[in-house]
Amino acid sequence: MAILGIGILLAMNFFLSSRQGDEKFLKPITQKINQVEAEFDLDYIEVLMRNRPDEPFTFANLNLDSNHSYYLFDESGELIYWSDFTHVPDFENIRTQENQRILEDRAGIYFTKVRRFNRNERSYWLVHTFPLYHNREIQNEYLQSGFNKSVFGNDMLVLSPERRTNFVDVQGQKGEYLFSIDFEQGYQAIGQTNNVPLMVFFFSLLFLILISGYDFVKTIWKKGQKFIATFYATLILFSIRGFMLFFGFPQDYFDFNLFDSSRYASSLLNPSLGDLMLNMICLIVPFSMVLAILLGKSFTQRFQNFSLKYKRWHFFVLAYLVSTVLLVGFFSLYINILSNAQWDLNILSIPSFDYFKGISLLMVFLGSAGYLLFSIIALSLVLENQPFSKGYALKVLVLFSLPIVIGLSIINWIYLLVYLTHLIFLISIISFELHKNIFRLGLNTFLTFFFGCLISAIVTGIAAHQVYLERQIQSKLRFANQQLVENDVMAEFFLSDIMNRISEDIFIKNALTDPLQSKEPIERKIRRIHMTNYFDQYALRIRVFNPSGDNVLQRNDEEKLQDLRVNYVKSDYITSVKDLYFLKGTEEIGSNQYFAFIPLYRDDVFLGTVFLELNQIRVLPGSVFPKLLMDQNYQASLNDRNYDFAIYQDGELQYGVGVFNYRASDLYNSLENNSLFTTGIYKKQYHHLGVQNEEKVVIVSSPIYSVYYILADISLFFLFYILLTLLSMVIYALLKGLKNFNFNYATKLQMYLNFAFFFPILIISAIILGLLANSYQDELHRQYFQKATLVKDNLSAMMEKQSAGVVDRDDFFEEVNNLAGTANIEINVFDNSGYLLISSQPNIFDKRIVTRRINPRAISELVEFQNNLTLLEENIGQLNYKAVYSAIRSSDGQSIQAIISIPFFESESELDVLIADVLSNILNIFVLVFIIFLFVSYFVSKNLTFPFKLLTQKLKATDLENNEPMFWPSKDEIGLLVNEYNNMLYKLEASKNVLASTEKETAWREMAKQVAHEIKNPLTPMKLTLQHLLRLQAEGKLDDPQKLKKPVETLITQVDTLSDIATSFSTFAKMPLPKNEQMDIREVVKGTLELFKNRERGMLTFEDFTEDMPLYVMGDDQLFGRVISNLIINGIQAVDGRKKPIVDVYLRTLGGQVLLEIKDNGKGIPESLKDKIFIPNFSTKSEGSGLGLAIAKRGVETAGGKIWFETKEGVGTSFYLAFDLVKGQIAD
Incomplete structure (x- = not known):
C-alpha cells in the first residue's frame, strides 16, 4: 500500500502540479541580487582605498580581485580602465540610462550600478556589471547563451527594466526598485524543488516503506524462507524504482547534474548516471541476499545431495557458463558507461577527474565485484567437498573453452584477450583453491582479492581499449566520408x-x-x-x-x-x-x-x-x-582529428597526406581485405581503416594506441580496485566485529610489510607527480615565452620598417599571419594603451567573443612595471587558457610601441597530457613494484614464519614416546626458542619416566580394583550357594539330587561369568596393534553388512551417496569391520523388545573425507550418560563388559579417524565414523 501511495503521490504531482507563487520564485532572486549589490559596494570601497585622491589612476592599483566586473570612464566617456576584456559596456547607453539598473546590449542583459565621483578635480564614472542574460552569437561547449544559472533556475521568464502589469518587482537593499520579472509556466527556482511539501511527504513515505519492508523481509528471512525474503526485497525495491522512472523522479524534481540526461543516458531504465547508480544499489541488495544463501551450510548440503543425481561435469559446465555470463555483464557495463557518457575513464582523463568519473568507476567496481564473487562461489559449490581431482575440473574447463576461444579468435581479438584473462582466472581458482580464501580475513584472503583486482583491471583495461577503437573507427569513418564527398x-x-x-x-x-x-x-x-x-x-x-x-x-x-x-x-x-x-x-x-x-x-x-x-x-x-x-x-x-589519409582509384594511389608513407607501404594489396573496411587493419605501427564509394577508396591512418598507455590504464584500474577492495574489507570487518577475526602471525607480518611499502611509495609517487607536473609546467611556460620572444623579435623589425615607411600596414598584417601560420599560434597586436591593432584571427573579435581591449593586467605588468614578458591565466566562457604578453619597444628601448598577445588555448589540455604521461610512468612502476613486492613479501613472511610452523608441528607431535630435538644454525631469537624447546624435551623425558612408573602403578591398581569388583559380583552368589550346601549337609539332605541341582547350576553359571571376565580383560590387554594399510572403506562396510544379512531380529538398510569409485582410506580392515559390527549390534540391542529394531547405514563423502553414519531407532542416550559412553567398562546393558565402544574409539582414532554420536531420547542415536580419503589414489 505504501508503494502504491508513492505512485499516487507522484501521479498527483505529475498531472495536477500547479504553478508556484511568484513570491517564492522572487525570494532567492532578490537575495542573490542584494548580495551582488553589496559586493558592488565592497569593490567600490576597495577601488577608493587603493587609489588616493591626489594620485592618478594606474592599472596596477585598479587591478584588484574584484567580485564583479567594473569599468572606469572619464567625463567625456573615454574608457580609463576595464576589469573584464570579454565585455565592455557602451558609455552612451550608460549615460542615457543612468538611473536604470538594467543595461541591455548585444552581449546580453546586465544588472548595473553606476557611480560618479571626483579625483584631482575631474569627474569619473564607475560602472559595475553583473550578467543576468548572455546573448552569444556562437554557442558551443565553451560559450552558452541564456539566463545566469546562479540567479535563475531556467529560462522560463521575461525581464523588464521598467514596471509592467503582471510583473513582480525586484527591490534593492533599501527597498528601491531595480527591475521586474514575469515568471512563465514551467519556471523553476534555482536550488529548489517543484513542491517542497510534496518532497518532504515523499521521502517520509519512502523511508516508511524501506523500514517496514526491512522488518517484513527480515522476519521472513529469520523463519528460514530466504528465497521468499529475497523475492519480496527485490519486488519492493524494483517497484519503487519503477514508479520513480515512470514519473521522472528525481530528475524532474531536483536540479542535480548527476541526474542530467545530457551527460549520460543509455536506456529508459538508465536515463542518467544517477539512475544507473540507484539501479545498481537496488541490485546489490538482492544479490547480497543471494550471496548469503549460497554461502549457507543448508544450501550447500542440499546442493551436494542434489548434485549426486546427475553427472558431475554437468555442474562444472554450468559453473563455467555462469562465470562467463558474469564476465560478459561486467565487460558490457564498462562499454555501456563509456559509450553513453560524455567523459572517458582512462589515464588521460585523470587530470580532469570529477565526481562523474568517480561514480562511474564505482559502478564498474561493483560490476567487477559481482563477477569475481559469484564466479568463485559458483566454482566453490562444485569443487567443495568433492573427491574429484583438479585435473578433472581443468579438463572440463578446457573442453568448455576450446570452441569459445576458436570462435573469438575469428570474430574479434579484443574479446579473445578478455576471455583468455577470464580463463586464467578460472584456472587459478581451481589450481590454487582460491574459493577457500574468501569471506575470512587472512593472508590468503588478501592475496586472492589482490589477484581478483588484477584480473578485473586487465578486463577493464581491455574494455577501455575497445571503446577507444570504436571511437577511432567512428571518427575515421566521418573523416573518410568528408574526403569522399566532392563538395x-x-x-x-x-x-x-x-x-x-x-x-x-x-x-x-x-x-x-x-x-x-x-x-x-x-x-x-x-x-x-x-x-x-x-x-x-x-x-x-x-x-x-x-x-x-x-x-x-x-x-x-x-x-x-x-x-x-x-x-x-x-x-x-x-x-x-x-x-x-x-x-x-x-x-x-x-x-x-x-x-x-x-x-x-x-x-x-x-x-x-x-x-x-x-x-x-x-x-x-x-x-x-x-x-x-x-x-x-x-x-x-x-575534422577534429589529425589523420593521415590516402586516396586510391582503380587500385592505384592518387595521393597521400600526412606522415605515413603510403607509396612505400603495400596497402594497395589490402584493398581486397574486408577487415580494412570493417574493423581496420594494422601495418607498420599504424591502424588503417578504409571507406569506399563507386570509384575511390579512402584509407585513413593513425598511430596505434600505445601498449604503454594500455598498461597505464590497467595500473590505474588495479590501484583503484585495490583501494575500494580494502575499504570494503574494512567495512565488512567492522560490521562483523573485529573481535571475531583472529589474524595469525603470517597475516599480520604480510599486512605490515605491505602497508610499510604501500603508503611510503604512494606518498613518494604523489610527491614525484607534483614535482614533475610543476617541472613540466615550467617547461611549457618556457616554450610559450620562447615562441613569444621569437614573434616579438620578428615583429619588432617589421614595426621599425613600418615606422620608417619602408613597409605599410598590409605588409605588417601579412607578416603577422605568416608568423602565426609558421608557429601554429594566434597572434594579437595591441597598441600601448591596450587597443587591438592587428590579429591573425580577427573572427574572435568580429564575433564579439572578446572585445578589442587587452587584458588589463598585461598593461600593469608591461607598461607600468616595465616587464618584457608576462604570462596570465584567462578564460572565455568555460574555456580556461594561458596567454603570453610581450612588449615591442622602440629602437632606443625607452618606450613601448605595441604589445603582442599570444593566447595558448590548448595550454590546459597540453598540461593534462604531460601530467597523464607522468602519471602513466608512476603508475606502471608503482604497480609493477607493488606486485613484485607482494610476491617477495609473501615468501619473506613464509620464510620468517617457517620456524614457528616447524615448532608448531613439533609441539603437535610432542608426546611421551619418541621426541626428536630440533636444530637451528643461528643463535638468534628463533635459536633461543629452539634451545628452550630442546630443554623442554629433556625435562619431558625425565618426567615421562617418572610418570610411566606412576601410571603403571595406578593402572595396576585400577585394574586390580576393576578385576576385584568384577570378580566380587559372581563370588557373592557362589558363597551363598556354598553356605546353602553346608546347611544341607548339616541337615543330611545332600543325597537329594533335586536339592543339589539348582545350587550346582548357580555355581557353574558364576564360574562362566568369571571366565568371561577373565577373557575380556585378556583381550583388551593383549589387543594387537592395528595395521595401517590402504583399503576401500566401501568394501569393508559391505562385507560387514553381509554378516547381518540373515539375522532374524531387526531390519538393516544401506544407502551409498558416493560416486561409483573406490574410497581409499588408511587403516586395518579387520579392526574397522569389528567396530562397524559392534556399532550395529549395539544399535539393535538399544531397541526395546516391543519395537522392531531398524538400523540405517549411510555412506557419504564430505570435504575430502568419507563419512559413515550408523543410525538406530532405539531409546537414545540420556543426557547424564553422554560423557561416559566411550569410558572402558561402562555399559547401559545388564550383560557385557562395557569395553566395546572403548575398543572402537581406540581403533578409529589410532587410524587417524574420528568417531562421535548424536542422540535424541525416544528417537534414536546416530554414530558417525570419519576417515580421510587418500588423495593420491582418487581416480578422475
Missing part, C-alpha cells in the same frame, strides 16, 4: 544566399564607388554581417576588385581579377551555383577550396567584383581555437 552541399547552399545578398548590398556598392572612402569596411561588413557561423570551419580571404580588375583592398597585390578567372573559372570546378567554383583538396594544394566571383552592378553599370576564397580548416588534434569560433550546430562537420 560541401551545405556550404554551397549558404554561399548562394550570401552571394545574392552581397551583390545587392547598397553599402558595399557605395563604398566601392566612393574614391575617398576606405574599402576596409567592405571586408568588415562581409565578415560580420553576411558570413554565417557555418563558415567558421573555413579560412576566408576577401578581395575586392574595381572594374579594371585591380585589388582595391591590397594595392600591392599583383594578382589581377583576370588571373583568378583563368585559374578557377573552369568546367572541372563548376558547381550548381552560378559564379561559384569548387577545387577538391589534394596533396599539393591541401584542403578543399571554394572560389566565388560576385559581380556588383548599379543600374546595369558594372561597379566591380567581390572575390571570396574559402579554404577548409584542418584542425590539429586537441586544437581549441576553431571549436571556440564554431557554433555547435556545425561542429559535427569539423
Whole structure:
C-alpha cells in the first residue's frame, strides 16, 4: 500500500502540479541580487582605498580581485580602465540610462550600478556589471547563451527594466526598485524543488516503506524462507524504482547534474548516471541476499545431495557458463558507461577527474565485484567437498573453452584477450583453491582479492581499449566520408544566399564607388554581417576588385581579377551555383577550396567584383581555437582529428597526406581485405581503416594506441580496485566485529610489510607527480615565452620598417599571419594603451567573443612595471587558457610601441597530457613494484614464519614416546626458542619416566580394583550357594539330587561369568596393534553388512551417496569391520523388545573425507550418560563388559579417524565414523 501511495503521490504531482507563487520564485532572486549589490559596494570601497585622491589612476592599483566586473570612464566617456576584456559596456547607453539598473546590449542583459565621483578635480564614472542574460552569437561547449544559472533556475521568464502589469518587482537593499520579472509556466527556482511539501511527504513515505519492508523481509528471512525474503526485497525495491522512472523522479524534481540526461543516458531504465547508480544499489541488495544463501551450510548440503543425481561435469559446465555470463555483464557495463557518457575513464582523463568519473568507476567496481564473487562461489559449490581431482575440473574447463576461444579468435581479438584473462582466472581458482580464501580475513584472503583486482583491471583495461577503437573507427569513418564527398552541399547552399545578398548590398556598392572612402569596411561588413557561423570551419580571404580588375583592398597585390578567372573559372570546378567554383583538396594544394566571383552592378553599370576564397580548416588534434569560433550546430562537420589519409582509384594511389608513407607501404594489396573496411587493419605501427564509394577508396591512418598507455590504464584500474577492495574489507570487518577475526602471525607480518611499502611509495609517487607536473609546467611556460620572444623579435623589425615607411600596414598584417601560420599560434597586436591593432584571427573579435581591449593586467605588468614578458591565466566562457604578453619597444628601448598577445588555448589540455604521461610512468612502476613486492613479501613472511610452523608441528607431535630435538644454525631469537624447546624435551623425558612408573602403578591398581569388583559380583552368589550346601549337609539332605541341582547350576553359571571376565580383560590387554594399510572403506562396510544379512531380529538398510569409485582410506580392515559390527549390534540391542529394531547405514563423502553414519531407532542416550559412553567398562546393558565402544574409539582414532554420536531420547542415536580419503589414489 505504501508503494502504491508513492505512485499516487507522484501521479498527483505529475498531472495536477500547479504553478508556484511568484513570491517564492522572487525570494532567492532578490537575495542573490542584494548580495551582488553589496559586493558592488565592497569593490567600490576597495577601488577608493587603493587609489588616493591626489594620485592618478594606474592599472596596477585598479587591478584588484574584484567580485564583479567594473569599468572606469572619464567625463567625456573615454574608457580609463576595464576589469573584464570579454565585455565592455557602451558609455552612451550608460549615460542615457543612468538611473536604470538594467543595461541591455548585444552581449546580453546586465544588472548595473553606476557611480560618479571626483579625483584631482575631474569627474569619473564607475560602472559595475553583473550578467543576468548572455546573448552569444556562437554557442558551443565553451560559450552558452541564456539566463545566469546562479540567479535563475531556467529560462522560463521575461525581464523588464521598467514596471509592467503582471510583473513582480525586484527591490534593492533599501527597498528601491531595480527591475521586474514575469515568471512563465514551467519556471523553476534555482536550488529548489517543484513542491517542497510534496518532497518532504515523499521521502517520509519512502523511508516508511524501506523500514517496514526491512522488518517484513527480515522476519521472513529469520523463519528460514530466504528465497521468499529475497523475492519480496527485490519486488519492493524494483517497484519503487519503477514508479520513480515512470514519473521522472528525481530528475524532474531536483536540479542535480548527476541526474542530467545530457551527460549520460543509455536506456529508459538508465536515463542518467544517477539512475544507473540507484539501479545498481537496488541490485546489490538482492544479490547480497543471494550471496548469503549460497554461502549457507543448508544450501550447500542440499546442493551436494542434489548434485549426486546427475553427472558431475554437468555442474562444472554450468559453473563455467555462469562465470562467463558474469564476465560478459561486467565487460558490457564498462562499454555501456563509456559509450553513453560524455567523459572517458582512462589515464588521460585523470587530470580532469570529477565526481562523474568517480561514480562511474564505482559502478564498474561493483560490476567487477559481482563477477569475481559469484564466479568463485559458483566454482566453490562444485569443487567443495568433492573427491574429484583438479585435473578433472581443468579438463572440463578446457573442453568448455576450446570452441569459445576458436570462435573469438575469428570474430574479434579484443574479446579473445578478455576471455583468455577470464580463463586464467578460472584456472587459478581451481589450481590454487582460491574459493577457500574468501569471506575470512587472512593472508590468503588478501592475496586472492589482490589477484581478483588484477584480473578485473586487465578486463577493464581491455574494455577501455575497445571503446577507444570504436571511437577511432567512428571518427575515421566521418573523416573518410568528408574526403569522399566532392563538395560541401551545405556550404554551397549558404554561399548562394550570401552571394545574392552581397551583390545587392547598397553599402558595399557605395563604398566601392566612393574614391575617398576606405574599402576596409567592405571586408568588415562581409565578415560580420553576411558570413554565417557555418563558415567558421573555413579560412576566408576577401578581395575586392574595381572594374579594371585591380585589388582595391591590397594595392600591392599583383594578382589581377583576370588571373583568378583563368585559374578557377573552369568546367572541372563548376558547381550548381552560378559564379561559384569548387577545387577538391589534394596533396599539393591541401584542403578543399571554394572560389566565388560576385559581380556588383548599379543600374546595369558594372561597379566591380567581390572575390571570396574559402579554404577548409584542418584542425590539429586537441586544437581549441576553431571549436571556440564554431557554433555547435556545425561542429559535427569539423575534422577534429589529425589523420593521415590516402586516396586510391582503380587500385592505384592518387595521393597521400600526412606522415605515413603510403607509396612505400603495400596497402594497395589490402584493398581486397574486408577487415580494412570493417574493423581496420594494422601495418607498420599504424591502424588503417578504409571507406569506399563507386570509384575511390579512402584509407585513413593513425598511430596505434600505445601498449604503454594500455598498461597505464590497467595500473590505474588495479590501484583503484585495490583501494575500494580494502575499504570494503574494512567495512565488512567492522560490521562483523573485529573481535571475531583472529589474524595469525603470517597475516599480520604480510599486512605490515605491505602497508610499510604501500603508503611510503604512494606518498613518494604523489610527491614525484607534483614535482614533475610543476617541472613540466615550467617547461611549457618556457616554450610559450620562447615562441613569444621569437614573434616579438620578428615583429619588432617589421614595426621599425613600418615606422620608417619602408613597409605599410598590409605588409605588417601579412607578416603577422605568416608568423602565426609558421608557429601554429594566434597572434594579437595591441597598441600601448591596450587597443587591438592587428590579429591573425580577427573572427574572435568580429564575433564579439572578446572585445578589442587587452587584458588589463598585461598593461600593469608591461607598461607600468616595465616587464618584457608576462604570462596570465584567462578564460572565455568555460574555456580556461594561458596567454603570453610581450612588449615591442622602440629602437632606443625607452618606450613601448605595441604589445603582442599570444593566447595558448590548448595550454590546459597540453598540461593534462604531460601530467597523464607522468602519471602513466608512476603508475606502471608503482604497480609493477607493488606486485613484485607482494610476491617477495609473501615468501619473506613464509620464510620468517617457517620456524614457528616447524615448532608448531613439533609441539603437535610432542608426546611421551619418541621426541626428536630440533636444530637451528643461528643463535638468534628463533635459536633461543629452539634451545628452550630442546630443554623442554629433556625435562619431558625425565618426567615421562617418572610418570610411566606412576601410571603403571595406578593402572595396576585400577585394574586390580576393576578385576576385584568384577570378580566380587559372581563370588557373592557362589558363597551363598556354598553356605546353602553346608546347611544341607548339616541337615543330611545332600543325597537329594533335586536339592543339589539348582545350587550346582548357580555355581557353574558364576564360574562362566568369571571366565568371561577373565577373557575380556585378556583381550583388551593383549589387543594387537592395528595395521595401517590402504583399503576401500566401501568394501569393508559391505562385507560387514553381509554378516547381518540373515539375522532374524531387526531390519538393516544401506544407502551409498558416493560416486561409483573406490574410497581409499588408511587403516586395518579387520579392526574397522569389528567396530562397524559392534556399532550395529549395539544399535539393535538399544531397541526395546516391543519395537522392531531398524538400523540405517549411510555412506557419504564430505570435504575430502568419507563419512559413515550408523543410525538406530532405539531409546537414545540420556543426557547424564553422554560423557561416559566411550569410558572402558561402562555399559547401559545388564550383560557385557562395557569395553566395546572403548575398543572402537581406540581403533578409529589410532587410524587417524574420528568417531562421535548424536542422540535424541525416544528417537534414536546416530554414530558417525570419519576417515580421510587418500588423495593420491582418487581416480578422475
